[in-house]
Amino acid sequence: MTTFTDQIHQSAAPLWQKSFEHPFIHELQAGTLPADVFRYYLIQDRYYLSEFGKLHELIAQQVDNAQDKAFLLAGAQGLKDGEIAVREGFFEQLGITDDELASTPIAPTAYNYVNHMYAELYRGTPQQAIAGLLPCYWLYNQIGQQLVAQGSPDQLYQRWIETYDSDDYTQSVDQMIALTNEAATQVDAAGRDKMQTAFVRSSAYELAFWQMAMDKQNWRATA
Numbered sequence: 001m002t003t004f005t006d007q008i009h010q011s012a013a014p015l016w017q018k019s020f021e022h023p024f025i026h027e028l029q030a031g032t033l034p035a036d037v038f039r040y041y042l043i044q045d046r047y048y049l050s051e052f053g054k055l056h057e058l059i060a061q062q063v064d065n066a067q068d069k070a071f072l073l074a075g076a077q078g079l080k081d082g083e084i085a086v087r088e089g090f091f092e093q094l095g096i097t098d099d100e101l102a103s104t105p106i107a108p109t110a111y112n113y114v115n116h117m118y119a120e121l122y123r124g125t126p127q128q129a130i131a132g133l134l135p136c137y138w139l140y141n142q143i144g145q146q147l148v149a150q151g152s153p154d155q156l157y158q159r160w161i162e163t164y165d166s167d168d169y170t171q172s173v174d175q176m177i178a179l180t181n182e183a184a185t186q187v188d189a190a191g192r193d194k195m196q197t198a199f200v201r202s203s204a205y206e207l208a209f210w211q212m213a214m215d216k217q218n219w220r221a222t223a
């Protein structure tokens with residue numbers, strides 16, 4: 001049986017394929033990604049991760065099912081203890097200070113991606129917001145699984161890859177997929193279309209995020 005998440009996954013497949021083939025991912029695996037590009041990605045992603053955690057808490061306030069609420073709150077906590085904590089080690093190794101984090105402008109794509117997720121919640125529904133969170137979990141898991149087989153010669157890049165291939169993380173992806181399928185049963189067909197749109201938009205922002213880092217995107221007209 002085709003599930004709702006199979007269906008939305010299918011509709012975003014060309015975008016996902018472009019992420020799999022993106023030079024950022026290719027160079028990460030080959031170990032040739034310039035250190036300054038990775039550094040830039042990490043700084044922008046720090047903002048993304050903390051907003052992503054807040055979104056879990058805000059969506060949790062709006063869902064009725066106690067188990068779903070608990071899963072979302074655990075996700076917010078898991079981010080703090082997991083991904084955000086792992087990144088602290090990266091920051092130390094790369095000499096990224098709190099001052100630098102605070103003084104680096106948020107790039108357009110990171111800003112737009114985060115705002116898109118807030119819009120799905122506040123101008124849409126919690127179900128749309130849940131669909132908007134899913135590509136983040138699922139795409140990174142697929143990338144982690146694809147890259148871990150070959151590994152990267154760069155130790156730091158290898159650690160990044162391994163973050164997204166752990167059993168615990170894969171389990172949280174499965175739970176997020178189940179939560180999205182459940183959310184799809186709570187809305188009508190028009191609501192499911194909006195969930196699909198939220199999922200596709202997040203998938204497009206995931207793709208744009210790699211390019212943002214390669215371009216060191218900024219708000220000026222020229223780079």
Ligand SMILES: Cc1ncc(C[n+]2csc(CCO)c2C)c(N)n1
Nearest residue numbers: 045048052079082083136137140209
């Ligand atoms: C732009 C961007 N998209 C996705 C992730 C991956 N990610 C962020 S939060 C989370 C949930 C559990 O840790 C996952 C998988 C990232 N780091 N940056």
